Amino acid sequence: MRWEPTxxxxxxxxxxxxxxxxxxxxxxxxxxxxxxxxxxxxxxFVQDSMSRSRRGVLRGLHVxxxxxxxxxxxxxxxxxxxxxxxxxxxxxxxGEWLSFVLDGERQNSVYVPAGCAHGFQxxxxxADTAYRxxxxxxxxxxxxIAHDDPSLAIPWPxxxxxxxxxxxxxxxxxxxxxxxxxxxxxxxSGHGG
Numbered sequence: 001m002r003w004e005p006t007x008x009x010x011x012x013x014x015x016x017x018x019x020x021x022x023x024x025x026x027x028x029x030x031x032x033x034x035x036x037x038x039x040x041x042x043x044x045f046v047q048d049s050m051s052r053s054r055r056g057v058l059r060g061l062h063v064x065x066x067x068x069x070x071x072x073x074x075x076x077x078x079x080x081x082x083x084x085x086x087x088x089x090x091x092x093x094x095g096e097w098l099s100f101v102l103d104g105e106r107q108n109s110v111y112v113p114a115g116c117a118h119g120f121q122x123x124x125x126x127a128d129t130a131y132r133x134x135x136x137x138x139x140x141x142x143x144x145i146a147h148d149d150p151s152l153a154i155p156w157p158x159x160x161x162x163x164x165x166x167x168x169x170x171x172x173x174x175x176x177x178x179x180x181x182x183x184x185x186x187x188x189s190g191h192g193g
Contacts, residue, residue, distance in 0.1 A: 001031050003038040008086045008093045010113035012038045013100060014072075018107060027107040029074060030132065040111055044134040045072070051129050053080075053122035056161030059129075060119015061145040061152075061170070063087055068114025069141075070134045075102035078127030080120040081157050085145070087173075088115035095173070097152055104128070117145050121156050144170035 001016040014034065018027035032042035053059065061083065063069075073082060085097040100110050102120070104127075112118045120129060147154065147163070149172040 001028055001034045003034055005038075006098055008084065008096060008098055008116070009091065010039075010111070011084050011086075011098060011116065012040065012111040013108060014038070014111070015106065015108045018105070025105075029076075029107050029109065029130075030072070035072075035111075038111070040070075040072075041134075044070070045132045046136060047133045049131045049133060050076070051131075053120075053127050053129065054161065055122050055125040055127070056158045057127075058119065058121045058147050058156060058160045058163050058167070060167065061085055061117040061147055061149075062119060063115070063117035063143050063145065064135070064138075064141040065143055066138070066141040067135065070114045071112050071118065072109055072132040073102065073112060073118065073120075074107065074109035074130045075104050076107075076128045076130045077104040078122065078124035079103045080122055080127050080129055082110055082120040083118070083154055084110065084112050085117040085152060086115070087117055087145075088113075091115075095151070097154060099154070102129070119147055121158060121160070123157065142166075143176060145176060146170040146172050149173055 003014045016027045018025040035042040080102050082100045082102045086093045
């Protein structure tokens with residue numbers, strides 16, 4: 001398994017080496033030693049979650065205020081167009097975003113540090129997405145940014161077939177500035193796990 005930093009500090013892509021034969025493939029999807037080498041505390045994760053999405057479904061852009069939330073995201077089956085938006089106060093890349101194609105064949109994953117928003121669109125029917133999260137969910141800290149925010153101009157690859165009610169009601173970044181400023185010092189320093 002190898003890891004690569006990105007131009008947004010703290011956002012890391014992990015790519016394993018699947019071993020394939022006539023039966024299919026075997027792949028290591030997480031390695032605590034590799035995570036430590038990439039500067040991520042693997043012991044900080046407290047919850048694993050999963051979502052299944054139909055083709056075209058868009059989830060996000062989600063971020064948590066307060067202490068934030070770091071997560072390791074992987075598409076276990078199918079493919080998703082995955083987006084990370086840096087919203088950390090004081091970050092030199094604040095307001096910038098990166099995209100990745102997470103693929104069930106490649107089994108690559110992306111580490112999303114606290115203070116960054118995350119969302120994805122399912123490119124296949126279905127797409128299963130797995131999350132390893134470092135904090136228990138507190139719905140009072142949830143914040144959603146409009147996926148079609150013109151200031152971000154994210155080129156989602158497919159027409160959006162469905163979003164949740166809360167995602168449909170999300171506001172653009174400029175209307176959420178005050179809430180985003182409440183992200184605590186742990187996020188400001190860029191430490192997620």
